[in-house]
Amino acid sequence: MKYYILTSFMFLSILTAGAQDKYFTKTGKIQFDATSKNSPENIIGKHRAVTAVLDTKTGNMQFSLLMKGFTFEKALMEEHFNENYIESEKFPKSEFKGVVQNNAEIDYSKDGSYTVKVKGTLSLHGVSKEVETTGKINIKDGKPALKATFSVALADYNISIPTLVADKLAKIASIDVDCSLEPLKK
Amino acid sequence: MRKNWIIAGGILLLIAGVAGLIAYKEFMRKPLSALETEAAFTLSPSEIAGSFMADEQKANKMYVGKAIAINGALSDVKQDEKGSYTLVFFDSALNVSISAALDSAQNSKGASLKTGDQVTVKGFCVGFNRDELLGSDILFNRCGISDSDKKP
Numbered sequence: 321m322k323y324y325i326l327t328s329f330m331f332l333s334i335l336t337a338g339a340q341d342k343y344f345t346k347t348g349k350i351q352f353d354a355t356s357k358n359s360p361e362n363i364i365g366k367h368r369a370v371t372a373v374l375d376t377k378t379g380n381m382q383f384s385l386l387m388k389g390f391t392f393e394k395a396l397m398e399e400h401f402n403e404n405y406i407e408s409e410k411f412p413k414s415e416f417k418g419v420v421q422n423n424a425e426i427d428y429s430k431d432g433s434y435t436v437k438v439k440g441t442l443s444l445h446g447v448s449k450e451v452e453t454t455g456k457i458n459i460k461d462g463k464p465a466l467k468a469t470f471s472v473a474l475a476d477y478n479i480s481i482p483t484l485v486a487d488k489l490a491k492i493a494s495i496d497v498d499c500s501l502e503p504l505k506k
Numbered sequence: 507m508r509k510n511w512i513i514a515g516g517i518l519l520l521i522a523g524v525a526g527l528i529a530y531k532e533f534m535r536k537p538l539s540a541l542e543t544e545a546a547f548t549l550s551p552s553e554i555a556g557s558f559m560a561d562e563q564k565a566n567k568m569y570v571g572k573a574i575a576i577n578g579a580l581s582d583v584k585q586d587e588k589g590s591y592t593l594v595f596f597d598s599a600l601n602v603s604i605s606a607a608l609d610s611a612q613n614s615k616g617a618s619l620k621t622g623d624q625v626t627v628k629g630f631c632v633g634f635n636r637d638e639l640l641g642s643d644i645l646f647n648r649c650g651i652s653d654s655d656k657k658p
Contacts, residue, residue, distance in 0.1 A: 344640060346605060347584055347592050368590065368607045369645045371635065386633040388570070389645055395537040412633055500587075504640070 340503050341377040343464055348372045348383070348499030352390060354474070359488040365390035365401060372499040374464060379423025381438065381466070383416040383497070405479050406445060415443045416451075426457060433458045438468065445477040455497070465500040539609050540628040541650035543573040548626070551578040551595035555602035558634045558644055569631040575652060576604055577626040583619050591616030593627055593649070601641040606649040615651045626652040 348370030354363045370385045387408040392398040402408040418440015420426070426434045439452045455468025471492050474481065481489045547569070549557075554576065557565040581596035581603070591613060595604040606627045608616045619625065629646030636642045 346603070346640065346643060347586065349586070368586070368592065369605055369632070369643070369647070371637065371640065371643070373640070384635065384637075386635055386645055388632045389647060391537065391647055393536070394533070395535045396533060398537055413635070 342373060342375050342504040343501035344371070344373045344504045345499050345501050346371050348466075348497070350383075350385060350498070351496040352493055353496070354490045354493040356488055356490040359490075361488070362393070363397060363489060365392050365398075367391075370497075370499060372466060372501065373504070374420075374466065374501055376423075376426075376428045376464065379420035381416075381418055381420060381440070383499075385414055386412055387414055388412065405474075405481070411444075411446045413443075414445075417441050418451075420457070426459075428459055428464060429462065431459050431461070442472070444472070445479050447477045449476055463501055463503070466497060467499075468495075468497040470495055470497075537648060539611070539650055540573045540630050540646075540648050541609075541652070543628075543630075545575040545628055546572040548575040548577060551576060551602075551604050552597050552599070554604060554644055555597040555600045558642070559600050559602060562634055562636070565634065570633050572631055573628055574631050574646070575626050575628045576606065576646070578604075578624070580619060580621055580623050580625060582621055583616065585616070589613055591619075593619065593625070602644065603641060604644045604646070606646040608649050608651075612650050619651075628652055 347368060350367045350370050352365040352367070355361075356363075367385055367389045369389050370383060372381070372383045374381045387406050388402060390398070390401065392401060418438050421437040421439055423436075426436070434457045436455055436457050437452070438455055439450070441448050442451045451470065451472075453468055453470035455466065455470075458465045458467065472495055473492050474489075475491065481491070547554075554565075554569065554574070557568070576595060578595045580593055582594035584592045584594065586592075590610060591608040593606045593608065593616065595606075596602070597604075606629045627646070627649050628651075629649030632645040632647055634642065634644050
């Protein structure tokens with residue numbers, strides 16, 4: 321009887337431990353800023369429904385979002401973003417799959433802030449490219465929060481800017497990532 | 507003759523002024539909140555979840571970009587660090603969530619809601635995110651709560 325109870329407890333512990341290696345969110349935030357120096361207005365799109373998953377054991381991470389989820393201050397900006405630049409009807413989703421290169425240095429069980437190097441593949445507007453960036457993983461109350469800022473050259477993803485608005489739109493957009501994760505419970 | 511030129515010039519100036527005003531208004535136009543738009547459909551979470559799971563392409567054509575009212579019991583009310591709310595409905599049979607990001611003007615209404623509340627949320631359908639691991643999602647943004655349909 322004792323053997324049976326002990327075995328069951330150990331099995332349950334492994335299952336539970338495995339589930340807490342993964343953290344996720346479906347309400348992550350990403351900001352897309354393509355404001356050029358000469359632009360009289362901000363060209364900023366904000367997304368509040370980014371899906372992000374992090375495996376703390378392996379450092380594997382994945383982000384995905386629907387491009388139509390970006391909201392802009394002005395309706396015309398949002399329409400141009402979706403219809404002309406991102407072509408969100410043709411390319412509705414953007415994804416990033418990558419790995420935290422220095423994952424072994426992070427103690428996910430202790431509160432703290434870690435600078436991390438992330439490498440992976442960004443898929444945007446039908447083009448996939450290798451990207452590398454630094455960011456932060458902040459651990460608070462046992463939960464990781466992912467923050468990063470990196471640049472994306474629009475031309476690299478076949479996003480063309482009409483000459484008429486070339487002075488308003490930056491050729492290189494700044495992407496801000498802010499995702500607070502919760503344990504993934506199976 | 508000179509008088510005709512003056513009149514013509516005046517008319518052209520007027521046309522240019524009106525055109526300029528229209529262009530300026532269009533340039534400054536703010537996106538609509540869903541509450542300001544008549545709902546193309548009023549659906550339960552199961553109805554819209556079933557539509558997307560049955561035929562995603564057809565459902566995209568029918569719902570994406572449109573103002574849709576979703577009536578059901580909330581499975582979650584999420585607030586982020588900046589005070590913005592996302593209301594969640596869940597269809598457990600299909601493992602599909604319907605996530606409605608509330609317009610910032612609706613934050614005070616979001617604060618009064620809790621899991622289990624029966625509400626009607628109107629928002630613009632952003633699309634469907636299929637995910638076998640985490641469960642699929644139907645996303646809405648610029649959402650507002652229809653007061654008349656809120657039941658305790």
